[in-house]
Amino acid sequence: MLSLIGHPFSSYTWKAQIALHALELDYELAILDEDHPENGVFLARHGGPWGKFPLLNDDGTVIMESSSIIEWLDLHHAGSTRMIPQDPDEALRTRMFDRIFDNYVMTPMQAVVGEYLRGAEQPDAARIAESTERLRQSYGWLESWRATYAPPEAGVSLVECAAAPSLFYADWVDPIPEQCPLLREWRAHLLALPPVARCVEQARPYRSYFPPGAPDLD
Ligand SMILES: N[C@@H](CCC(=O)N[C@@H](CS)C(=O)NCC(=O)O)C(=O)O
Structure with a gap:
């Protein structure tokens, strides 16, 4: 089990x-x-x-x-669907993008949430600004990358596993700007994938716990 x-x-x-x-x-x-x-x-x-x-x-x-x-x-x-491609070069690139989403999207997103957890009344504005600036740098880079990324045939790989939750919550703490249309569109696409949509629905009852306050989105 x-x-x-x-x-x-x-x-x-x-x-x-x-x-x-x-x-x-x-x-x-x-x-x-x-x-x-x-x-x-x-x-x-x-x-x-x-x-x-x-x-x-x-x-x-x-x-x-x-x-x-x-x-x-x-x-x-794993059955016929794989989270990591079997080709070694493809596998390395998949792991590389997993690291990019964890380190440069999830980490600054969590840092903003962490500021609200630390001091709900008076979160540190300078630290929040530093982390949101990091997120904006990532958004710009990911917008260009998205134009070149070919999603896996099965719809989900390790890249999507890392990208979906990090972009879901990052957009809540610092909205992906209109200048990043491919990234905004991809986030919406990811949230609609059945394996991800199941997570979004299971998490819905807990939204009031989101420390900065959950936006009326998604
Ligand atoms: N590198 C870890 C990060 C896990 C992580 O940060 N989890 C959060 C929940 S989303 C957590 O444990 N938070 C509790 C804490 O930091 O005390 C992983 O990939 O599993």
């Missing part, structure tokens, strides 16, 4: 869930909340000292880090 320890509103949990959905795997989402303290105990015991989620528990084998979880699923549970 596959069990994913995480939360339906968490961007990195989505990243792993999108792969689980795209690979059509049965799994249980072990939600981290006060109603399920055993899941927090599991995270504390198996997730290292960082307290980061998701974790995958595959019949007793625990995998940390969303990208590694997806690699594990691809190695041990």
Whole structure:
């Protein structure tokens, strides 16, 4: 039995869930909340000292880090659909874009959210401006990249797993500007893909928890 320890509103949990959905795997989402303290105990015991989620528990084998979880699923549970291409050069490029979305979209997006978590009344405006500037640099770069990117035939690869949640929440903290029409269009396309749409719907009841306040979008 596959069990994913995480939360339906968490961007990195989505990243792993999108792969689980795209690979059509049965799994249980072990939600981290006060109603399920055993899941927090599991995270504390198996997730290292960082307290980061998701974790995958595959019949007793625990995998940390969303990208590694997806690699594990691809190695041990993939059918005809693959999250990482088998050609080594293609695989390297797929992993490279996974890193780009995590490091240059997810990280500044989380930094903005983190400022609101740290000081809901008075978030640090300078730090927020620094992170939103990083996001804008990424948006500009990704707009040019998108013109050259050929999405996988199956619709979802590791790239889409990383891109969908990072662009979903990044647009909430700093809207993708009209000067990036390809990126805006791609974000909408990603959210409509069935493996992603399932995450969007499962997360909907939790929107009031979004620290900066969830916009009336999506
Ligand atoms: N590099 C990790 C990042 C995971 C991560 O930042 N998860 C967030 C939830 S989306 C988290 O654990 N937040 C809780 C915390 O930082 O204490 C991965 O890819 O799994």
